[in-house]
Amino acid sequence: MANIRELREKRTKLGADARAIMQTAQDEGRAMSPEEETRFDKLMDERDGLERTIERAEKLAEDERDEAAREDAERAGTRGPAEEAMGALRAYLLGGRSVLTERQARALNAGHDPEGGFLVAPQQFVKELLKGVDDMVALRGLATVHQLTQAESLGVPTLDTDMNDADWTSELATGGQDDAMRFGKRELRPHPLAKRVKISRKLMRVSTTNPETLVRDRMAYKFGVTAEKAYMVGDGNQKPLGLFTPHVDGIPTSRDVDVSTSGTGFTNVAAGNAADDLITAKYTLKGAYHRNARWLFHRLMIASVRKLKDGDGNYIWRAGLADGEPDKILDIPFIMSEFAPSTFGDGDYVGLLGDFSYYWIAEALEFEVQRLNELYAVENQIGFIGRQEADGMPVLGEAFVRLQSNDVVP
Numbered sequence: 001m002a003n004i005r006e007l008r009e010k011r012t013k014l015g016a017d018a019r020a021i022m023q024t025a026q027d028e029g030r031a032m033s034p035e036e037e038t039r040f041d042k043l044m045d046e047r048d049g050l051e052r053t054i055e056r057a058e059k060l061a062e063d064e065r066d067e068a069a070r071e072d073a074e075r076a077g078t079r080g081p082a083e084e085a086m087g088a089l090r091a092y093l094l095g096g097r098s099v100l101t102e103r104q105a106r107a108l109n110a111g112h113d114p115e116g117g118f119l120v121a122p123q124q125f126v127k128e129l130l131k132g133v134d135d136m137v138a139l140r141g142l143a144t145v146h147q148l149t150q151a152e153s154l155g156v157p158t159l160d161t162d163m164n165d166a167d168w169t170s171e172l173a174t175g176g177q178d179d180a181m182r183f184g185k186r187e188l189r190p191h192p193l194a195k196r197v198k199i200s201r202k203l204m205r206v207s208t209t210n211p212e213t214l215v216r217d218r219m220a221y222k223f224g225v226t227a228e229k230a231y232m233v234g235d236g237n238q239k240p241l242g243l244f245t246p247h248v249d250g251i252p253t254s255r256d257v258d259v260s261t262s263g264t265g266f267t268n269v270a271a272g273n274a275a276d277d278l279i280t281a282k283y284t285l286k287g288a289y290h291r292n293a294r295w296l297f298h299r300l301m302i303a304s305v306r307k308l309k310d311g312d313g314n315y316i317w318r319a320g321l322a323d324g325e326p327d328k329i330l331d332i333p334f335i336m337s338e339f340a341p342s343t344f345g346d347g348d349y350v351g352l353l354g355d356f357s358y359y360w361i362a363e364a365l366e367f368e369v370q371r372l373n374e375l376y377a378v379e380n381q382i383g384f385i386g387r388q389e390a391d392g393m394p395v396l397g398e399a400f401v402r403l404q405s406n407d408v409v410p
Helices: 002-027 034-075 081-095 102-107 123-136 138-142 201-206 211-233 274-284 299-305
Strands: 144-148 154-161 182-188 191-200 256-261 294-297 332-336 349-354 359-364 368-372 381-394 400-407
Touching: 002 034, 034 123, 034 299, 081 102, 081 123, 081 201, 081 211, 081 368, 123 138, 123 211, 138 211, 138 332, 138 359, 182 359, 182 381, 191 201, 191 211, 201 211, 201 381, 211 381, 256 274, 256 349, 274 400, 294 299, 299 332
Parallel strands: 144 359, 256 400, 294 332
Antiparallel strands: 154 182, 191 381, 294 349, 349 400, 359 381, 368 381
16 A cells, blocks of 8 residues: 555646646746646646556555455355355356356356356446446446346436426415426336457466456456446437437537637637636536536547636646545546547537436346357357446436537637
């Protein structure tokens, strides 16, 4: 943990150094020079790289603690049903169904196919896999996630027409009757999602990492990438409805706000100041959502936002200087996604601001794993297929403001 602490301190220093370059230019009432921009970008790239390194180191440390706890439990002879199920999964991943004892097969709730069909993964495996997805998909950690154990779908009540304001009245009166309120219903129905991973047989045998950790981490990446793309731009047809997909059942076009661009980045020119546009976007979102709000951008967009100034000449980006404090844009933290829009074409979406607790995700509880024994034998690899069912959508349009490119510089 001391090494992680040192990395955090270095990350904080890099942020402070980058901020100092900005501050010098701001104090002198000018934009950063080309040399300062180059130095600033280099510091921020190094800082972003350190941040990813810290995240991986923290995850590894947590995995090591979990593994040590499992080994302590085994040595103490206190293996419960969860540890027994994980032991059965480990045996299955290494040797296939044929090596399982009858008790181990029962622990994994074997499927109907006795020749190598899907087995239901233990809850501990699923929990750690989904945590891995959370680490890669920032949106999922902020969203409202529903685990469906029995129902096939989740109805989402939506307020289509609100009631009138309350009436001032006397102690005994009850106010006038109001029939204006109407509820609609959106439905989240988990859709099948399958991903295949391949792992070297030798790696499975000799790696110091447990086989379930190898499989889990590969699947977390595969499922995470697929889910993140759908949460960003999914069309809602047998998949989640994305944040950047205009839809009457998601975020309608009435929630779009123009942001000044030049075709290659955000602008700070007389024809259009993107910083002022972002201020407009911030206050287009009702104040009730600001506490939990986050900006959402592609990393290339963040590189441009970091250099924007408001009308008073102040940079709108602020580095989080304290340990654990997030960077902010106009005093609101941001998250990044590789599948958020990354182009500045006129009319393109370039970002979003919202309270992501109003993005709902519904997942079927069971996660199935199948071992492919022969398909990749000539490559000396073992294949694994994971199956999950999930859906997602924004459930309240007014909790979001979507940013749309307005090309003001020909």
